[in-house]
Amino acid sequence: MNMHRKTKLTLYHREEIWRLHHQEKVMITDLAKRFMVSRSTIYVVLRRARLQLFVPMSSTNERYKTIKYGIKRLAKVEKTLEDKLRWQVKKYNNSYPREMVHVETKRLPLLKNETKQQTREYLFVGIDDFSRELYVGIYNDKSQFSAAQFLQDDVLVQCPYMIECVYSDNGREYQGMLEHLFVKSCYTNRINQKFTKPACPRTNGKAERVIRTLMEMWHERELFVNAQDRKLKLKRFINYYNTVKPHKGIQGKTPYEVLDGYFKQNL
Structure with a gap:
């Protein structure tokens, strides 16, 4: 059995090495084999033993030797846990429909009969934080015009009541000055905007997750004749998603069941 050459020996081992070598004249090589360490380790033990230093030398790293470091480390861990809990509370704190709608954009794959030179279509997604009701539209580009049209035609038209807040990433289709079409549409309809932290898509997890569900359960399972056929089958899937498919995040109910119960x- 081989052991690491820096394996630490116990106090008993060090004293025994010194006794065997000093009193019984056991050779260095034999001691190394017996205690399964290197010859250089035996020499170090004997050199320290002559100074009556049988125990391992203490660390010279003061950071690990002070209680101050331990307290700082514990505080850091507690702060990390506190931040995670705060995010979870914030994430699931929405308590009524349209308090917050998460939106996201996804570039769709080319259809089988399309070439790389053709314009790619984009999927715009909105999901209500409270009920998980889903709104989706397909547009020819990822522009502020398409984002504004999606909000107006695919989200607001289906909502019989006011949306308080739209939550999105920092994409150019969602963020800009007051003359920005999506920003202007939100302002006109008295909708607040909130944005994820830069380079942190996980903070818009509901929209990210529903896009993955759409691609797995709709786009990858269907055969589309053309772009128009894809839009038609998307409408059918959204109807299934909102009225038939149970969701774990809302106790196995459908979005419409949650809204109806609320x-x-x-009222």
Whole structure:
């Protein structure tokens, strides 16, 4: 059995090495084999033993030797846990429909009969934080014009009540000055905007996750004749998603069941 050459020996081992070598004249090589360490380790033990230093030398790294470091480390761990809990509370704190709608954009793959020279279409997605009700539209580009049209035609038209906040990443289709079309549309409809931290897409997790669901359950399973056929089959899937498919995040209910229960209880 081989051991690391820097394996630390116990106090008993060090004293025994010194006794065997000093009193019984055991050779260095034999001691190394017996205690399964290198010859250089035996020499170090004997040199320190002559100075009556049988125990391992203490660390010279003061950071690990002070209670101050331990307290700082514990505080750092507690701060990390606190931030995670705060995010979870914030993430699931929305308590009524349209309090926050998460939006995201996804470039769609080319269809089988399309070439790389053709313009790629974009999927715009909106999902209600409370009920998981889904709104989706397909547009020819990823522009502020398309984003504004999606908000107006695919989200607001289907909402019988006011949306308080739209949550998105920092994409140019969603963020800009007051003359920006999506920003202007939000302002006109009295909708606040909130944005994810830069380079942190996980903070818009609901939209990211529903896009993955769409691609797996709709786009990868269907055969599309053309772009128009893709849009038609998308509408059918959205109807299935909102009225038939159960969701773990809302206790196995459908988005429409959640909305129906909410309005029956609060009207």
